[in-house]
Amino acid sequence: MIEIDEITKIYQGQRAVDAVSTTIETGTIACIVGTSGSGKTTLLRMINRLVEPTSGEVRLNGEATSAMPPHLLRRRIGYAIQGHGLFPHHTVARNIGAVPRLLGWPKAKIAERVDELLDLFGMEPSQFRARYPAALSGGQQQRVGVARALASRPDLLLMDEPFGALDPIIRARAQEDLRRIQRQLGSTILLVTHDMEEAIRLGDKVCVMDGGKLVQDAAPTRIVADPASRFVAEMVGDAERPLRLLSLIPLSDLLEPGEAPGDPLDEGANLRDALSACLWTGREAVPVSRDGAPVGRVTLEAIRAAALRHGATDDAPVPA
Amino acid sequence: MRRRGLLRLIPALLLVALVVWPQAFAPLFAPFAPEGGPVIYTRTSLLSLSLSHLGLVALASLAATLIAVTAAVLVTRPAGAAFRPLSRSVVNIGQTFPPVAVLALAVPVLGFGAGPTLVALFLYGLLPIFENAMTGLSTLPPSVMEAARGIGMTRWRRLWVVELPLALPVILAGVRLSVVIALGTATIGSTVAARTLGEVIIAGLLTNNTAFVLQGGVIVGLFAVLIYDGLTLLERRLSPDRKAG
Ligand SMILES: Nc1ncnc2c1ncn2[C@@H]1O[C@H](COP(=O)(O)OP(=O)(O)OP(=O)(O)O)[C@@H](O)[C@H]1O
Ligand SMILES: [Mg+2]
Numbered sequence: 070m071i072e073i074d075e076i077t078k079i080y081q082g083q084r085a086v087d088a089v090s091t092t093i094e095t096g097t098i099a100c101i102v103g104t105s106g107s108g109k110t111t112l113l114r115m116i117n118r119l120v121e122p123t124s125g126e127v128r129l130n131g132e133a134t135s136a137m138p139p140h141l142l143r144r145r146i147g148y149a150i151q152g153h154g155l156f157p158h159h160t161v162a163r164n165i166g167a168v169p170r171l172l173g174w175p176k177a178k179i180a181e182r183v184d185e186l187l188d189l190f191g192m193e194p195s196q197f198r199a200r201y202p203a204a205l206s207g208g209q210q211q212r213v214g215v216a217r218a219l220a221s222r223p224d225l226l227l228m229d230e231p232f233g234a235l236d237p238i239i240r241a242r243a244q245e246d247l248r249r250i251q252r253q254l255g256s257t258i259l260l261v262t263h264d265m266e267e268a269i270r271l272g273d274k275v276c277v278m279d280g281g282k283l284v285q286d287a288a289p290t291r292i293v294a295d296p297a298s299r300f301v302a303e304m305v306g307d308a309e310r311p312l313r314l315l316s317l318i319p320l321s322d323l324l325e326p327g328e329a330p331g332d333p334l335d336e337g338a339n340l341r342d343a344l345s346a347c348l349w350t351g352r353e354a355v356p357v358s359r360d361g362a363p364v365g366r367v368t369l370e371a372i373r374a375a376a377l378r379h380g381a382t383d384d385a386p387v388p389a
Numbered sequence: 390m391r392r393r394g395l396l397r398l399i400p401a402l403l404l405v406a407l408v409v410w411p412q413a414f415a416p417l418f419a420p421f422a423p424e425g426g427p428v429i430y431t432r433t434s435l436l437s438l439s440l441s442h443l444g445l446v447a448l449a450s451l452a453a454t455l456i457a458v459t460a461a462v463l464v465t466r467p468a469g470a471a472f473r474p475l476s477r478s479v480v481n482i483g484q485t486f487p488p489v490a491v492l493a494l495a496v497p498v499l500g501f502g503a504g505p506t507l508v509a510l511f512l513y514g515l516l517p518i519f520e521n522a523m524t525g526l527s528t529l530p531p532s533v534m535e536a537a538r539g540i541g542m543t544r545w546r547r548l549w550v551v552e553l554p555l556a557l558p559v560i561l562a563g564v565r566l567s568v569v570i571a572l573g574t575a576t577i578g579s580t581v582a583a584r585t586l587g588e589v590i591i592a593g594l595l596t597n598n599t600a601f602v603l604q605g606g607v608i609v610g611l612f613a614v615l616i617y618d619g620l621t622l623l624e625r626r627l628s629p630d631r632k633a634g
Contacts (some may be wrong), residue, residue, distance in 0.1 A: 119539055143541035154536030158554050168540050217540070 076125030085111045087281035096255040100268035103278030109261040151229035153214030155202040162198045168221040186216040207234040228260045316341035329354035329366040404611040422600040430589045441584040446571045453514030461522030483512040506578030514567035521563025525556030558628040565620040572613045
């Protein structure tokens with residue numbers, strides 16, 4: 070568990086981060102979203118002490134980070150820097166193995182781990198291992214940067230816009246990979262992004278920052294359905310809110326017995342997928358399947374009701 | 390590529406022949422020798438003069454590299470930043486002293502021989518290396534430095550594993566410049582009895598024997614060209630961009 074306690078950073082009288090407090094449970098992903106210059110990177114860098122806070126404290130599992138030698142603290146925390154920061158004079162393998170080497174792992178174990186990570190990110194080890202960063206595409210460099218952060222299987226990962234340079238398709242895949250890896254390993258991740266869509270998709274919790282302050286800190290559904298301020302509502306995108314909300318609700322929530330025509334959707338899909346399918350093919354309901362076998366249907370009527378339920382609670386004016 | 394290799398081989402062979410077997414070139418130099426005078430310098434073996442010349446240059450450059458790089462490392466640390474302007478002016482002064490003046494000042498202290506020449510070459514070699522090392526160490530990509538800190542490297546490790554290797558090509562360019570300057574400057578060491586190829590040139594000047602001057606000049610020139618070329622190759626081999634290709 071990470072406890073961030075009234076942490077503040079003042080640069081030349083300006084509060085880059087202003088008394089931020091929050092708690093991130095072990096094994097969850099927290100996404101920090103905000104406009105450029107809102108203090109996201111500074112907040113992240115105070116956790117591994119690349120920036121020393123002006124005041125306040127960070128505790129990892131109850132232990133204050135200020136009590137640990139910074140370089141040892143940092144070896145425990147995976148860090149994927151904004152803009153990858155790969156060592157240009159080291160091969161991909163050596164870049165990924167940097168932290169395990171610092172920790173004194175045996176060579177064979179490092180090599181094995183490097184190949185495992187390259188595989189995980191869809192980069193053929195025999196082809197990429199010996200390359201230098203300059204011979205990679207921007208997206209590949211970024212994936213190697215994330216692989217380097219994951220290499221020593223740290224319990225805590227800090228990621229600063231790790232998917233910024235990826236095209237939408239690779240980006241979605243990388244997000245899924247990250248989510249899968251995180252579930253597998255049970256790691257705790259703090260991820261900075263300026264993309265609300267990404268934050269909602271990945272986060273167990275979304276922290277919205279504005280001008281150094283933490284303005285809302287809640288589960289994605291809550292951020293979308295019940296933004297704490299005008300600013301948060303704008304970040305979510307007013308017009309898109311209903312769709313964003315539907316994308317957070319799995320089909321299994323509205324599953325009802327019965328049949329429907331057309332191609333089935335998997336139970337793991339969300340209401341937004343189902344709505345699209347209905348609109349696009351002029352259907353009133355879509356069949357739902359689990360492992361390929363039909364289990365029921367979701368109707369347009371039910372989707373509309375679900376949206377209305379959330380929309381109605383939202384009728385109260387958003388606080389300014 | 391093969392043609393480039395050949396182009397390098399010709400001056401190298403020429404140099405070896407000039408140094409080891411100078412007599413063979415007598416017909417070539419004869420027109421420049423005075424009537425009835427000697428054509429080829431034979432007072433000392435050219436090979437031993439060359440080795441001594443190169444030895445002096447190597448020793449002085451090595452010392453200059455060690456001192457200049459160490460100084461550049463120190464003044465690029467946060468704690469040493471205050472000394473940056475001071476160290477710069479000290480090194481600049483070393484450069485503005487004419488080498489002849491350094492020799493003249495050093496002889497009373499160190500006596501005749503190799504000593505004063507080494508001092509002059511050393512002082513002269515500092516500036517290019519120091520300037521380049523400082524540039525190299527202070528213009529590293531910030532995101533790489535941040536990553537090095539962020540993954541938990543200690544200061545020492547960052548210096549050894551990241552900063553120096555990344556700055557190496559720039560530092561080597563300074564070393565190259567400094568070595569080539571030293572190769573030329575070393576010739577005047579002969580005026581204070583250091584054993585260098587300058588001996589041949591000065592003998593030629595004293596006896597009005599252009600053949601000697603040419604011999605000494607061509608040998609020093611060829612050494613400079615070949616060493617410059619060799620160091621350029623080394624530099625390219627060590628630069629990360631090249632590895633990428
Ligand atoms: N070393 C520094 N010295 C002075 N001011 C700084 C320093 N680092 C950051 N700041 C200021 O602090 C504020 C927050 O910066 P920060 O890098 O945390 O923003 P960010 O939310 O990560 O922005 P982006 O999305 O553009 O990366 C900015 O106004 C920035 O100018
Ligand atoms: Mg940032």
